[in-house]
Amino acid sequence: MDVDLRLVRYFLVMAEELHFTAAARRLYVSQPALSNQIRRLESQLGTQLFERSPRGVTLTAAGDAFLPHAQGALAAIRSGVAEAMAAAGRDQVLRIDVLQTDLATPRAVLARLREQLPSLRLEVSSRGSRDQEQRLLSGDLDLGLCGSTAHLPDGLMQRLIRREALGVALPKGHPLAAADAVAVRELADELHYLPRDDFAPEWNDFILGCCRTAGFTPRRHPASTDGTSSALELVRAGECVAIGLLSTPYPDGVVVRPLAAGVPPYSWSLRWRESTHAPTAALAALRNFEGS
Template sequence: MNPGGGIDLRLLTYFLAVADELHFTRAARLLFVSQPALSNQIRRLEKELGVALFDRTSRGVALTEAGRAFLPYARQATVAIRAGVAAVAPRPLLRVDVLDAELALPREVLKRLRLAHRDLRLTVTAEGSVSQRRRILSGELDAGFRGEAFYLPHETLAPEWTAFVLAACRAAGFTPARYPVSTASAAAALELVAEGGCVTVSLRSTPLPAGTARLRLVPELTYPWVMVWHRDRTGDVALGWLRAAADGSRQAHRPDPDDLSGWSQS
């Protein structure tokens, strides 16, 4: 018996799709197969390996310990096989997703590419940004064009922050495409960044989750913090202490930990 001898590229591709999505129906949709067919192929792979790769419960799908151990090797094997096929091809091959076939910029770039490299075999798809990350990681795709969505909190949560960031973007010469999801905190927003769905502006004091990077803005931005209170309580002793502490901090001119340090991304 040869454990794993029946594993092929298709099985690895199916495994990677489910591992990335942690959802059989979504993975099947991305692979253009039925959900039962995908489940059958995953069971076949598990039988080949002799271990369960996924925990399937009423609460969802998760990788088992064996699945987590197998994942990096499945990625490496898939990328290596596809790279090997490309290496022995008589003409170089490039696979590109353009998000939408009607977009002018990708068309112009690919036109220039064809004119400069007439022997290139160019495969172009327009499946969209949702599948691009998975396909690039699995070796099915070499590059993709996508618009970078920009996270901003909901207007009812922090309208002054949203206005501040939008003004900074416009001053830099662009209007950001807004990410359609809002969260209840800055930390949760950075988790969206870590998932690769968007970029954002963050305060330097906000811890970065794994999978994100912080790029410093030049010139730096400083958020104009203000303190508010009810005018009828202007003479309140405790509020007076708070105002004095704020004035002391400002006069000391210490580096503000909440100076904006830049974009956060995957």
């Protein structure tokens, strides 16, 4: 039986989202078109892959059984295309998500790859670590850069590449702005900015852990964004403070002070899918990155 690979990709995105509207948005197709294509695949396979009900969409037993094979097939095709391009002497493509391109470590990672692998064409995205996991597992992404986590999904590999010191961003007129260093416990009464939990959960867990170690749970500012620039505008306006990396570019009107001794550094890691052809050239180029 021949199965259209495009339909397999539709199935994989639908299996990740379990929501026709969200999946159709990711695939740049209409919801009715996606529904028709899923039904076409189910017709080809002779079985129902998704259970549709007023409570939502779930995979059937057949869908669960088909899922790992579909992931492997699509990843194998992509790996084969990459190797064929390399054998033909054509530039290879590395699809990499770096969480945020305006931070120092992501910028340095991209610069290292461009310097050491000039024939490598980078397709860079910044869609968050949760999205990274889904795309790595589905074969839609080759390499991810985000914070280290102790709870890595099955099928993914992780390698620590850098540790960074932390500071706190304060409005220029804040009483702590004149301090040489700030203890986390001194921030107990402040309103704190944190990104969306589904964008960088490992970062939020790290910051919450630092605060709880200091004896408090931070009060969160109600606004939440994906990038640092808009967050620092809230700090500059005096609405909140934000614990962040000392290497982050800070705008005028925002003062950053290092956190006092005892706060662990933040760890950055590379992630890739274990069961597919690893991006070996990129991983080799990023060895010994800690001191760069």
